[in-house]
Amino acid sequence: MAIAGKETPRERYRAQLRAEIKQHAWEQIAAAGAPGLSLNAIAKQMGMSGPALYRYFASRDELITELIRDAYRSLADTIRATADSGADMAGLGHALRAWALDDPQRYFLIYGTPVPGYHAPDDVTTIASEIMDALLHAARPGAIPADAPDDSRLEAHLAEHRGWAAAHAAPPAALRRALLFWTRLHGILSLELAGHFSGMGLDPAELYEHELRHLT
Amino acid sequence: MAIAGKETPRERYRAQLRAEIKQHAWEQIAAAGAPGLSLNAIAKQMGMSGPALYRYFASRDELITELIRDAYRSLADTIRATADSGADMAGLGHALRAWALDDPQRYFLIYGTPVPGYHAPDDVTTIASEIMDALLHAARPGAIPADAPDDSRLEAHLAEHRGWAAAHAAPPAALRRALLFWTRLHGILSLELAGHFSGMGLDPAELYEHELRHLT
DNA sequence: TGTACATCAGTGAACGCGCGTTCACTGATGTAC
DNA sequence: TGTACATCAGTGAACGCGCGTTCACTGATGTAC
Numbered sequence: 047m048a049i050a051g052k053e054t055p056r057e058r059y060r061a062q063l064r065a066e067i068k069q070h071a072w073e074q075i076a077a078a079g080a081p082g083l084s085l086n087a088i089a090k091q092m093g094m095s096g097p098a099l100y101r102y103f104a105s106r107d108e109l110i111t112e113l114i115r116d117a118y119r120s121l122a123d124t125i126r127a128t129a130d131s132g133a134d135m136a137g138l139g140h141a142l143r144a145w146a147l148d149d150p151q152r153y154f155l156i157y158g159t160p161v162p163g164y165h166a167p168d169d170v171t172t173i174a175s176e177i178m179d180a181l182l183h184a185a186r187p188g189a190i191p192a193d194a195p196d197d198s199r200l201e202a203h204l205a206e207h208r209g210w211a212a213a214h215a216a217p218p219a220a221l222r223r224a225l226l227f228w229t230r231l232h233g234i235l236s237l238e239l240a241g242h243f244s245g246m247g248l249d250p251a252e253l254y255e256h257e258l259r260h261l262t
Numbered sequence: 263m264a265i266a267g268k269e270t271p272r273e274r275y276r277a278q279l280r281a282e283i284k285q286h287a288w289e290q291i292a293a294a295g296a297p298g299l300s301l302n303a304i305a306k307q308m309g310m311s312g313p314a315l316y317r318y319f320a321s322r323d324e325l326i327t328e329l330i331r332d333a334y335r336s337l338a339d340t341i342r343a344t345a346d347s348g349a350d351m352a353g354l355g356h357a358l359r360a361w362a363l364d365d366p367q368r369y370f371l372i373y374g375t376p377v378p379g380y381h382a383p384d385d386v387t388t389i390a391s392e393i394m395d396a397l398l399h400a401a402r403p404g405a406i407p408a409d410a411p412d413d414s415r416l417e418a419h420l421a422e423h424r425g426w427a428a429a430h431a432a433p434p435a436a437l438r439r440a441l442l443f444w445t446r447l448h449g450i451l452s453l454e455l456a457g458h459f460s461g462m463g464l465d466p467a468e469l470y471e472h473e474l475r476h477l478t
Numbered sequence: 479t480g481t482a483c484a485t486c487a488g489t490g491a492a493c494g495c496g497c498g499t500t501c502a503c504t505g506a507t508g509t510a511c
Numbered sequence: 512t513g514t515a516c517a518t519c520a521g522t523g524a525a526c527g528c529g530c531g532t533t534c535a536c537t538g539a540t541g542t543a544c
Contacts, residue, residue, distance in 0.1 A: 056508075056519075063520095079377050081297035086497065097499075098521050106498065151378070159374030160456045161295050162367070171461055200472040203465065210462035225469060233449025240376045245387055246426035249419065253441060256416040262476075272486075272541075279487095302530065313532075314488050322531065 118173040181224040397440040
C-alpha cells in the first residue's frame with residue numbers, strides 16, 4: 047500500500063495521464079466548443095483506444111465537470127494572486143481580462159450558455175464565492191471613490207440580501223461595487239469574446255478601461 | 263405559375279409547415295440547448311419521417327441560421343416598437359429584459375457561447391445594426407443626464423471609430439451611452455439567465471434597475 | 479368539363495459515421511514471502 | 512534474491528444508438544389544353 051503523502055510511480059503516472067487527457071480536452075474545446083468534446087476523439091489523438099480513458103475518468107460528464115472545476119480554480123487563483131499582490135480593482139479587472147482572452151472557450155465554460163438540465167457540483171459554488179470574496183476585499187470601504195452615485199434603493203436591497211457576502215463586513219456600497227465590477231466587465235468580455243464588436247470597428251479594450259475608470 | 267403577391271394554397275401550406283418545424287425546433291432548443299437540435303427528432307415529434315424535412319430546409323445548418331435570423335429579427339422588432347412608442351432608454355431596457363426572460367435560449371442563440379468556426383450570414387449583421395440604431399436614437403443628446411462622467415478618453419476613441427454608428431450624427435456621449443446600455447445590461451442578463459445569481463440570494467432585477475437609473 | 483401531364487410532399491431503405499460505454503482478455507508492473 | 516501472486520493499464524470487439532443526408536419511389540395535388 048502506498049504511504050500517504052508519498053506518491054508511487056503508478057500514481058504519478060496516473061496523475062500525469064489524467065493531466066494529458068485534460069490538456070487534449072481543452073484543445074478540442076478550443077477547436078469545436080464544449081459540446082464537441084469526445085472521449086473517443088481524445089483517445090485517438092493520444093494514440094490509444096477509446097475505452098482506455100475509462101481508467102482515468104468514469105464518464106464524459108465527469109471529465110467535463112473536472113474541466114469546469116479546473117477553469118473556476120484557475121480563475122480564482124488568478125484573481126486571488128492578483129489581489130494578494132496589492133492590486134486595486136482596476137488591477138483585478140486587467141487580470142480578469144487577460145485570463146479571459148487567454149482562452150475564450152475556458153471563459154465560456156464558466157460564464158457561457160448553460161446546458162439546460164446540467165447542474166454544477168457544489169464545490170464549484172464554493173470556488174465561485176472565493177472569487178467574490180477577493181472582489182469584496184478589493185472593494186472595501188477605503189477604495190470607494192467620492193463620485194459614487196447615491197442610490198439608496200440598490201444598497202438597501204443588498205443590505206438585506208448579503209448571504210453571498212456573509213464572510214465580509216463590507217458596507218452596501220462595497221457590495222454594489224463588487225457586483226457591478228463583475229456584471230459590467232463580464233458584459234464587455236463576453237460580447238468581445240463572442241465577436242460582437244468585430245464588425246463595429248471600435249476597440250472593446252477602450253470600453254473596458256472606461257468601465258474600470260468609472261467603477262462606482 | 264403563381265401570381266406574384268398572391269399565395270397559392272401550396273405555398274401557404276409550405277410556409278405553415280416551415281413555421282411548424284421552427285416552432286418544434288425552438289421547443290427542442292429550450293429543452294436541450296442549440297447543440298442538441300436534431301432534424302430527425304423534430305420530424306419524429308411532428309409524426310413524419312426524417313427526410314421529409316429536407317423539403318423545407320436544405321440542411322440542419324440552414325435551419326439553425328434561420329432560427330438565429332428570426333431571433334435577431336424578433337429582438338430588433340421589439341426594440342424598435344418600444345422606441346417608436348416613445349420609450350426612453352429605461353423603457354428599452356425593460357423591453358430587452360422582458361424579451362430575454364421570455365426565452366433564455368433564444369437570447370443565448372444570439373449572445374451566448376459562439377461555436378468556433380460558425381459565421382453568421384451578412385443579413386443578421388444588418389439586423390444587429392438596426393438594434394444599435396434604435397439605441398442610438400434613444401441615446402440622443404437631449405437624453406444625456408447631467409451627471410454623465412467627463413471622460414474624454416473613451417469619447418475621443420468613439421469619435422474616431424464610429425463606423426457602426428454612421429447612420430447617426432450622435433455625439434460621442436450618445437455613442438458611449440448606447441454602448442454601455444448594451445454591455446452593462448447584457449452583463450447582468452446573461453449572468454442571470456445562466457443562473458449565476460441563483461445561489462446568491464439577491465435579486466438581479468434590482469441590479470438591472472440600478473444600471474438603468476445610472477446609465478451615463 | 480374532362481383528360482393528360484407535371485409538380486411536389488412524404489416515405490422507407492440505406493449509407494457512413496461517430497458517439498458513450500461494457501466486457502472479456504492480454505501483458506506488464508508492482509507486492510509479499 | 513527469486514518466485515508466486517495480485518494489481519492495474521490498455522486492447523479489440525461489440526452493443527445500441529442517433530445523427531445528417533441521399534435516393535428511388537408512391538401517391539396526391541395542381542396545371543394546361
